[in-house]
Amino acid sequence: MTTLAESKKKSIELLNKAIADELYAVHQYMYFHFHCDDQGYDLLAGLFRRTAIEEMMHIELLAERILFLKGEVEMKASEETKKVNDVKAMLKMAVKLEEESAHSYNLWANECSKNADSVSKSLFEQLVQDEERHFDQFDVEMDNLKKFGDNYLALQSIERSKNIGAGGPPQA
Numbered sequence: 001m002t003t004l005a006e007s008k009k010k011s012i013e014l015l016n017k018a019i020a021d022e023l024y025a026v027h028q029y030m031y032f033h034f035h036c037d038d039q040g041y042d043l044l045a046g047l048f049r050r051t052a053i054e055e056m057m058h059i060e061l062l063a064e065r066i067l068f069l070k071g072e073v074e075m076k077a078s079e080e081t082k083k084v085n086d087v088k089a090m091l092k093m094a095v096k097l098e099e100e101s102a103h104s105y106n107l108w109a110n111e112c113s114k115n116a117d118s119v120s121k122s123l124f125e126q127l128v129q130d131e132e133r134h135f136d137q138f139d140v141e142m143d144n145l146k147k148f149g150d151n152y153l154a155l156q157s158i159e160r161s162k163n164i165g166a167g168g169p170p171q172a
């Protein structure tokens with residue numbers, strides 16, 4: 001049987017691993033946001049920005065739990081930001097990131113459960129729901145891009161021009 005101290009140590013380790021993955025996702029999605037915005041793809045620019053903000057809120061929840069367990073919050077991204085500018089490659093990366101996060105959090109929820117830390121377990125389960133929703137949102141956009149090809153991107157640019165022409169700001 002694991003002791004209380006061992007159980008806390010393991011949870012803190014898993015929560016910090018999650019923070020590292022979330023930080024990487026925030027950096028990568030903001031990078032995607034800047035480039036989609038620059039290329040005039042407002043729908044995707046907005047989706048990446050909103051998702052990055054949600055991942056940042058995940059970091060907050062994870063950090064609060066670490067501090068409650070009297071651990072230290074390690075703010076290190078798990079990976080360097082990749083310089084990917086092609087929309088199809090961006091969506092492919094985002095879908096994979098979300099799928100992997102959901103999988104990791106499912107495994108870590110089980111580990112916390114085995115270590116008798118039900119609050120960290122519930123937190124990971126809550127995050128799985130968000131990551132699966134993110135996965136679905138990126139997957140839908142990937143399908144649209146496959147179905148409509150360049151027209152999909154052209155429509156987003158036209159939409160921006162229409163908004164600007166009507167005197168409104170670009171949608172983000």
Ligand SMILES: [Fe+2]
Pocket residue numbers: 022054055058101127130131
């Ligand atoms: Fe997340």
Ligand SMILES: [Fe+2]
Pocket residue numbers: 025051055098101130131134135
């Ligand atoms: Fe996510």
